[in-house]
Amino acid sequence: MNRTARLYALVEELRAAAPRPLTVAALAARFEISTRTVQRDLQTLMDTGVPVRTTPGRGGGWSISPEMTLPPIHFTAEEASALTAALAAVGAATPYAGAARTAAQKIAASMTGPASAAARELAARIVARPTRTDSEIRTAVERALTHNVALRLSYTDASGRETDRVVEPSGLLTAEGRWYLIAWCRTRRAGRGFRLDRITAATPTDEQARPHNLTDLLLGSTATDAIRPTTLASLAPQSAQAFGVPGLERGGGP
Known part of the structure; x- marks a missing residue:
């Protein structure tokens, strides 16, 4: 399983267990990887805005709020390219531009091979004229x-x-x-x-x-x-x- 697929699988594993937290050791055993790799993957999810959180102490672990995330949505290569291109056209002054930018990054990260290269190339050919909005x-x-x-x-x-x-x-x-x-x-x-x-x-x-x-x-x-x-x-x-x-x-x- 490549890292992108594993990140999505981690999210779904936490969603399935929610609201019960899962320990790093349990996640490492589930995906047959080291606890260090699990910690790194969970930190990556946090950095990209996925609402995962950790609870310290006995009975604690990692959990996710299912109300704050969507289940996997399987886009075709054309649909993913269209979304990537549309989000690339969002200028800095557009409402919710920050969320659009991270959404584009997540879509791009989920794509591999020729589809990913095509989507990135298309997005690079779209220019949004900036407007003045604080x-x-x-x-x-x-x-x-x-x-x-x-x-x-x-x-x-x-x-x-x-x-x-x-x-x-x-x-x-x-x-x-x-x-x-x-x-x-x-x-x-x-x-x-x-x-x-x-x-x-x-x-x-x-x-x-x-x-x-x-x-x-x-x-x-x-x-x-x-x-x-x-x-x-x-x-x-x-x-x-x-x-x-x-x-x-x-x-x-x-």
Whole structure:
């Protein structure tokens, strides 16, 4: 068994035993390798973001949270190449760029032979044009969306006017190469779109955000005769037009 296959097998062995921990000695016996190799493999899993943890003392050992990982997904070579290429196109300013980068590394590590070489070559031929978005602001937006909390932000619109407000994030919109935070603005009492590269400061609060329908927020600033789409997938072109993309400056409006 090569090392890549063994790493995946280790994860599945820990998942099968969860929440009961397994000792290094038991894992070494299971895979017929040394305890030193097991320790090194477990450290590698930790370094790549796999939620494995160790519990010291009698009855302790290594375990994994099954809720935090996915079972093995068997991609074809073409599917793995497509995912690797798509993730390679994620720029540093894209929301969840860090997670996308580690996901790409895991996919690439799981591939061997010609398929791996083809995927890496394809990814190397994709260039993402960088955009200006502060990493701390992006992280704050990600945290607010993930934990469903209100976000305190400062925003500068196209005319250079800066406003401060608290918003309740609902989702993200990408249009014409830009990313927008779609949120309920407590100041305007309406749905608003905020271009991420025009947010000058953002801090998650400890206030829980109320649930808002993303479609309703996207359509909140459209003309009265706007046609409500039947699915969110078909909403993107209409929503971009509704918010005035590429300007999308309703975030700073009344």
